[in-house]
Amino acid sequence: MQDPSRNGRQHAGSKQAGDAGRDGRHVLLLTGRPGVGKTTVIRRVAGGSQETRLSGFYTEEIREHGERKGFQLIGFDGEDRVIAHVDFPKAPRVGKYGVDLTAIDDAISLLAYDPAVRLYLVDEIGKMECLSARFVTAMRKLLAGDTPVVATVGLQGGGFIAEVKRLKQCLLWEVTQDNRNKMPSRVLAWITETQT
Numbered sequence: 001m002q003d004p005s006r007n008g009r010q011h012a013g014s015k016q017a018g019d020a021g022r023d024g025r026h027v028l029l030l031t032g033r034p035g036v037g038k039t040t041v042i043r044r045v046a047g048g049s050q051e052t053r054l055s056g057f058y059t060e061e062i063r064e065h066g067e068r069k070g071f072q073l074i075g076f077d078g079e080d081r082v083i084a085h086v087d088f089p090k091a092p093r094v095g096k097y098g099v100d101l102t103a104i105d106d107a108i109s110l111l112a113y114d115p116a117v118r119l120y121l122v123d124e125i126g127k128m129e130c131l132s133a134r135f136v137t138a139m140r141k142l143l144a145g146d147t148p149v150v151a152t153v154g155l156q157g158g159g160f161i162a163e164v165k166r167l168k169q170c171l172l173w174e175v176t177q178d179n180r181n182k183m184p185s186r187v188l189a190w191i192t193e194t195q196t
Contacts, residue, residue, distance in 0.1 A: 025169050026194055027149045028187065029125075032175035037183075038152040041175060042123040044184035045150060046076065049119060049191065055110050058123035059083070070097060071128065075110045076121065083107075084128050094127045104132040111138040113145060119191060122151035130160045143167060148194045150187055 030038050042058045054076055062070040062085065070085030081103040088098025111120065120142060129135050142149060143164065153172075154161050165172055171190075175183055 025171050026146060027143055027151070027167065027170040028190055029151055029153045029165065029170050029172045030175050030183070030187070031153050031155050031165075031172060032180075033155055036175050036177060037180040038175050039123050041180065041183045041187060042121050042150065042152060045187045045191070046121055048184060048188045049121075052118045052191075052195075053116050054119040054121055055114060055117045056121040056123075057107055057110050058121065059126075073103065073107050075107060077110060081106055092131050094131070097128070099128045099131050101132050104129055105134045108132075108134050108138045111135075111142050113141070113147070117147060118195065120147060120149045120151075122149065124152035124154065125161060125164055126152075126154045127157055127161070130157075136160045139164070143169065148191055150191065 030041060032038055039058055039060070046054065046058070057073050057075045059071050059073050061068050062072055062082065069087070071083055072080050073083045074080045082100065083103045084094065084097040084099045086096050086098070088100060091098030091100060093099065111122070122139070122142075125139060139151075139160070151164075153164060155174075164170060173183075173186075179186075
């Protein structure tokens with residue numbers, strides 16, 4: 001990760017991480033290795049934000065007989081959509097997974113501006129999601145707004161994944177095995193700070 005003083009990016013374990021939100025930034029990006037616990041952080045933040053009207057989604061693995069077969073997107077509206085699966089033929093591919101762009105596009109409504117929404121949670125800005133031009137457009141609009149956003153983003157990747165990490169309104173925290181258990185409370189503190 002970069003030096004915390006450059007471009008507003010900081011390790012979540014750094015001294016400054018608790019001060020997030022005071023500088024007017026309203027987007028918190030969580031990055032880290034696959035499987036480190038980014039989705040778990042988002043789900044715990046959602047659980048700790050029960051008093052807050054929120055929108056967005058998280059992704060969850062689809063497992064069959066202990067083997068990962070795909071991913072589903074679960075909206076905070078209660079809807080779920082299979083966005084990638086090994087059995088999706090004739091679809092754009094990320095690794096062994098065929099990606100259903102229609103399913104991703106159907107979730108765009110969860111990212112639309114709503115004045116009643118106080119927090120958007122997005123898991124994740126990743127290679128699969130970024131295959132959808134509509135997803136990228138919706139995220140650009142969301143990030144340009146004033147409503148706080150907490151989103152996970154791939155550790156690696158070009159295009160929109162790299163672009164979002166450079167935006168001046170974004171803080172970038174890395175989730176690691178050492179800090180992942182404390183991360184939900186830090187994120188909730190950041191949200192409180194941005195909303196006051």
